Amino acid sequence: MAKQKCVAMLLAGGKGSRLKELTENLAKPAVPYGGKYRIIDFPLSNCANSGIHTVGVLTQYQPLVLNSYIGIGSAWDLDRRNGGVTVLPPYSESSEVKWYSGTASAIYQNLNYIKQYDPEYVLILSGDHIYKMNYDIMLDYHIEKQADVTISVIEVPWVEASRFGIMKTDESFNVTRFDEKPEKPESNLASMGIYIFKWSVLSKYLEMDESNPDSSNDFGKDVIPAMLSDELKLVAYPFEGYWKDVGTVKSLWEANMDLLDDEQDLNLFEHSWRIYSVNPNQPPQIIGNDAVIKHSLVNEGCVIDGEIQNSVMFQGVEVEKEAVVKECVVMPNARIGRGSFIERAIVMSNLEVPENTIIHNKSDDILLITEAFLVEHAQERTKLEEA
Amino acid sequence: MKKSMLGIIDVTMYPGELGKLSAHRSPAAIPFAGRYRLVDFIISNMVNSGIQSVAIFPPSPSRSLMDHLGSGKEWDLNRKRDGLFFFPSLSKDGQLSRLDEHRDYFERSQQKYVLVSNCTTVANMDFTPALDRFINQECDLLEITHKGKSAEMYIISLPLLMEIIDNRYETGYKSVKDAAEDEKSPYTRCKYEYDGLLKCIKTINDYYQTSMNLLEKEKWSQLFNEFQPIFTKVKDEPPTKYIDGSQVTNSMIANGCNIEGEVNHSIIFRAVYIGKESIIQNSIVMQKSKIGNNCVLEHVILDKDVVVGDGVVLRGTAEEPLVVKKGSVVENAVTSS
Numbered sequence: 001m002a003k004q005k006c007v008a009m010l011l012a013g014g015k016g017s018r019l020k021e022l023t024e025n026l027a028k029p030a031v032p033y034g035g036k037y038r039i040i041d042f043p044l045s046n047c048a049n050s051g052i053h054t055v056g057v058l059t060q061y062q063p064l065v066l067n068s069y070i071g072i073g074s075a076w077d078l079d080r081r082n083g084g085v086t087v088l089p090p091y092s093e094s095s096e097v098k099w100y101s102g103t104a105s106a107i108y109q110n111l112n113y114i115k116q117y118d119p120e121y122v123l124i125l126s127g128d129h130i131y132k133m134n135y136d137i138m139l140d141y142h143i144e145k146q147a148d149v150t151i152s153v154i155e156v157p158w159v160e161a162s163r164f165g166i167m168k169t170d171e172s173f174n175v176t177r178f179d180e181k182p183e184k185p186e187s188n189l190a191s192m193g194i195y196i197f198k199w200s201v202l203s204k205y206l207e208m209d210e211s212n213p214d215s216s217n218d219f220g221k222d223v224i225p226a227m228l229s230d231e232l233k234l235v236a237y238p239f240e241g242y243w244k245d246v247g248t249v250k251s252l253w254e255a256n257m258d259l260l261d262d263e264q265d266l267n268l269f270e271h272s273w274r275i276y277s278v279n280p281n282q283p284p285q286i287i288g289n290d291a292v293i294k295h296s297l298v299n300e301g302c303v304i305d306g307e308i309q310n311s312v313m314f315q316g317v318e319v320e321k322e323a324v325v326k327e328c329v330v331m332p333n334a335r336i337g338r339g340s341f342i343e344r345a346i347v348m349s350n351l352e353v354p355e356n357t358i359i360h361n362k363s364d365d366i367l368l369i370t371e372a373f374l375v376e377h378a379q380e381r382t383k384l385e386e387a
Numbered sequence: 388m389k390k391s392m393l394g395i396i397d398v399t400m401y402p403g404e405l406g407k408l409s410a411h412r413s414p415a416a417i418p419f420a421g422r423y424r425l426v427d428f429i430i431s432n433m434v435n436s437g438i439q440s441v442a443i444f445p446p447s448p449s450r451s452l453m454d455h456l457g458s459g460k461e462w463d464l465n466r467k468r469d470g471l472f473f474f475p476s477l478s479k480d481g482q483l484s485r486l487d488e489h490r491d492y493f494e495r496s497q498q499k500y501v502l503v504s505n506c507t508t509v510a511n512m513d514f515t516p517a518l519d520r521f522i523n524q525e526c527d528l529l530e531i532t533h534k535g536k537s538a539e540m541y542i543i544s545l546p547l548l549m550e551i552i553d554n555r556y557e558t559g560y561k562s563v564k565d566a567a568e569d570e571k572s573p574y575t576r577c578k579y580e581y582d583g584l585l586k587c588i589k590t591i592n593d594y595y596q597t598s599m600n601l602l603e604k605e606k607w608s609q610l611f612n613e614f615q616p617i618f619t620k621v622k623d624e625p626p627t628k629y630i631d632g633s634q635v636t637n638s639m640i641a642n643g644c645n646i647e648g649e650v651n652h653s654i655i656f657r658a659v660y661i662g663k664e665s666i667i668q669n670s671i672v673m674q675k676s677k678i679g680n681n682c683v684l685e686h687v688i689l690d691k692d693v694v695v696g697d698g699v700v701l702r703g704t705a706e707e708p709l710v711v712k713k714g715s716v717v718e719n720a721v722t723s724s
Contacts, residue, residue: 035626036642074460260628268625269643279621283611284421284641284654286604293635299626300422300642313626 002082004054004117006139006196008047009107012040012127013060013100018248021348021370026065029127031252032331032349034259034268035299035312037277038069039246040127044076044085045275050135052123054083056113058106060090060099075278088113102217108206119199124219126193130255131243132266132273133194138237142196147235149201149227151175152194154239164190165220167236175234180220189236191220192243201232242266253346253366256312256329260295280315280332290321306336320355345369354378392500392518393493393545394433394441396426397482397562398452400505400539406591407710408690412451415443415506417594418673418691420601420610421641421656424455425507425588427619433502434462435615436514440469442492443506444485448475455620462618469496481561483552493549501548503563504540509597510585511610511617517542517579527574528567533585541567547574584609595688595708598654598671602637624657632663641674648678662697669705673713687711 016028023031029040040057047055055078059066073085088110090099100106107114107124114122121142123135133152142150153167161182168177168187177186205223209215215222228234242265246252258264268275282301287293292307301316306323316333319325323336326343330336334347337355345359345367353369359377361367398415408417415426426443433441441464445452458464459471472492476485486493493501500521502514521529521542529542541563543551551558551566560566567576584606586597600606611617624643629635634649643658648665655661656673662680670687678684679697686703690713695701700720703709709723 262630269628269645274623275625276623279623281616281618281621283607283617284639285627286607287635287638287640287650288604289637291636293629293633295631296629297626298629298640 001116001118004083004119006052006054006121006123006135007083007114007117007119008052008055008123008125008135009110009114010040010043010047010055010057010125010127011103011106011193012057012066013106014126014128015061016128016247019246019252020249020368021372022249022252022346022368023062025062027059027061027063027127030062030066030069031246032314033130033246033252034256034275035297035314036280037275039130040066040070041076041275041277042130042132043125043127044070044073044078045273046131046133046135047125048076048078048276049273050133052135053078053080054117054119055085056088056110057085057127058088058100058110060106063087063089069278071278076276083117086113102222103219104206104209104215104223105217107202108210108217111203111206114199114203122197122199122202124193124195124197129193129243129245130266131192131239131241132270132275133239133241135194135196138194139196141237142235145173145235146233147196148198148232149224149234150196150237151224151234152192152239153189153236154192154243155188156190158185158188161185161188161190165193165224166190169236173236173238175228175236178220178224178228178234180218189238192239193219195219201227249346249368250366253329253344257310257327259297259312260310282315288321291319306338314349342369391498392436392438392502392514392542393496393498394430394438395486395501395503396429396441396443396506397485397503398426398443398445398449398506399482399485400507404589405594407712408591408594408688411713413445413449413506414588415445416449416451416455417507417588418656419509419588419594420598421639421654423617423619425509426452426455427617428509428511429504429506430456430462430464431615431617432510432512432514433504434464434618436512436518438502438514439464439466440472440496440498442472442474442489444474444476444482444489446475447477448473457620461620481555482564483555483560483562486548487552487555490549490552493545496545499545501543501545502540503543503548505587507588508538508540508585509588509610510538510581510583511612511615512581512583512585513615514542517581520577520579524577525575526577528563528572529577529579530567532578532580533582535580537564537568538581538585539564539587542579591688591708591710592706595671599652599669601654602639602652607639622657633661648680648682656691670708690714693717 012029014028016023072079078085166185167189285302288305291304294309296311298313299315303318305321306319308325311328314332318335320338323340330347331349334351339356344361347369464471474489531538531540627644630647633646640655641657647663648661650667653670660677665682670684672689673691676693678695681698683700686708687701688710692714694716696718702722
């Protein structure tokens with residue numbers, strides 16, 4: 001294998017349990033987003049656009065959809081003769097199957113993958129986040145600062161700071177303190193889970209971490225604190241722009257709604273920084289005679305005969321006549337039956353919503369409309385009618 | 388049996404009648420139905436019918452066509468064995484002479500049968516039943532027809548094609564079509580009537596009417612279904628954004644558009660911008676065109692990359708749509724009368 005200056009390792013084993021049924025059969029990075037994408041399209045497209053063409057994708061939880069989606073990486077132009085995308089599932093060593101117990105151990109198990117490219121730098125990414133970022137600029141920053149580790153950080157609201165890995169820095173962004181999910185945060189600079197390591201430093205610390213039986217094998221909890229206490233040069237790389245960790249049904253819904261807001265920074269229409277995705281090969285959308293579309297994103301393959309307001313429609317969605325969809329995210333190939341009304345909800349892929357299904361939602365919460373939800377909804381309605 | 392047919396697409400079968408639309412491109416590469424090029428239909432039909440070797444005979448190396456087809460990957464034709472081939476030929480002596488220039492291809496191919504087609508037919512058609520008839524009725528030459536008229540697509544056995552090529556000076560045939568239409572020929576000639584939606588686009592009016600007909604759902608669903616998809620080159624556009632104030636009815640819209648104005652009974656290709664208070668009716672707007680604010684377009688075909696300034700009114704008629712050339716900048720009203 002030819003030498004690569006920088007190899008990216010993309011952690012895509014996230015379970016995303018708070019996304020409920022959305023992640024029942026797929027890993028969090030494969031969750032659909034933005035009318036046509038899956039979350040992992042963002043880091044993969046960022047790699048392609050940043051000129052990083054060697055990407056190891058570490059999968060573990062529910063990998064079927066993700067593996068077949070990634071394929072050989074051609075959707076992101078990452079099908080390369082040298083490098084390209086390699087899916088790296090956990091494997092067994094002699095008699096023992098080794099699951100990835102933490103982010104650090106996942107990388108440790110794949111040190112051989114990295115070694116074959118003899119890189120100078122290793123970029124660690126998470127497959128769970130939605131953002132556009134030029135990693136090449138971050139790499140220049142890392143080299144210029146002569147850092148051992150550079151951690152990308154973003155300012156988060158103080159009230160949310162205790163959900164993140166929080167960093168304290170001096171004036172020249174040298175990290176002086178790192179607290180994983182602190183109860184009383186001393187700063188609001190949160191780690192975005194994007195690290196650039198000197199390869200020599202990373203391999204040394206991963207070996208040490210692995211041989212430490214008390215370690216939980218996590219970058220945030222173990223590896224970074226160990227490097228800090230050894231007084232290595234850790235530098236924060238401040239990022240400004242859109243970045244979202246969609247952990248819950250509501251935050252996934254919000255991230256979709258953000259795309260309808262002209263003020264926010266995530267511009268999918270930027271030609272020089274395209275977000276690539278696997279193409280479903282659908283004809284253009286068909287808008288019927290009585291259709292009303294207000295302030296929405298609609299993907300190809302949709303057939304809209306009803307009314308949609310402030311909504312995001314994935315490919316192949318059908319909205320029949322007299323149906324109204326308000327502030328919803330409708331996942332691929334779902335059908336909203338005639339005369340239905342749905343508000344503030346995420347509708348699951350391939351779901352058939354029967355005619356005249358009325359689902360009002362004035363609460364702050366976002367409904368997740370699944371097959372089971374519809375059955376329960378119909379039963380309640382029958383009960384009400386009988387009473 | 389499925390792998391036993393070659394697909395020949397002759398791009399020269401309809402030269403020069405599509406006016407401004409084919410002024411800068413091969414007729415095969417004319418954009419159609421929001422995201423396709425005309426040639427996508429015949430290639431997809433061939434691929435969906437199990438044809439794995441497709442040869443395109445353009446009159447010259449055409450940039451727009453080469454750029455669109457690339458390695459044939461989108462049609463799954465980037466194969467080690469068979470796949471997509473380009474055989475440009477400058478010969479003006481007719482189809483058989485141009486095929487003869489590339490006879491290596493035919494001699495090397497293992498397939499027994501050949502489907503010869505034009506490049507501008509819009510249909511979603513499975514050729515398997517036609518080939519079955521060709522074999523079962525022991526035909527020499529089979530002509531596919533639609534409503535009794537020739538669809539200008541033919542099935543012939545590979546050895547007979549070579550024979551017709553070799554004897555072209557004696558017989559005077561210039562093309563497979565000549566042989567198929569010659570009543571005095573010694574060959575067993577058959578017909579296969581296709582009764583689905585099929586239209587060979589030969590004129591601007593054909594182009595316009597066929598496009599507009601697709602806005603009827605019944606016609607649209609004859610062309611697009613999930614089992615026999617029409618493949619095309621992918622452009623990674625985001626979904627289309629309907630901005631406050633937009634009003635869209637009875638239209639076909641591709642991805643990557645930003646729509647602030649009103650669109651009715653029209654076809655909008657990818658990455659088109661339509662400004663505030665503009666009204667687009669009975670029109671076709673091709674990719675990456677930009678329409679300013681307060682414009683009116685009626686019965687217009689805007690080719691790609693056209694910029695229409697604020698307040699401009701463009702009007703054609705249903706019989707004679709106004710065609711605006713690729714890349715034009717339109718600042719003043721134009722009305723065809």
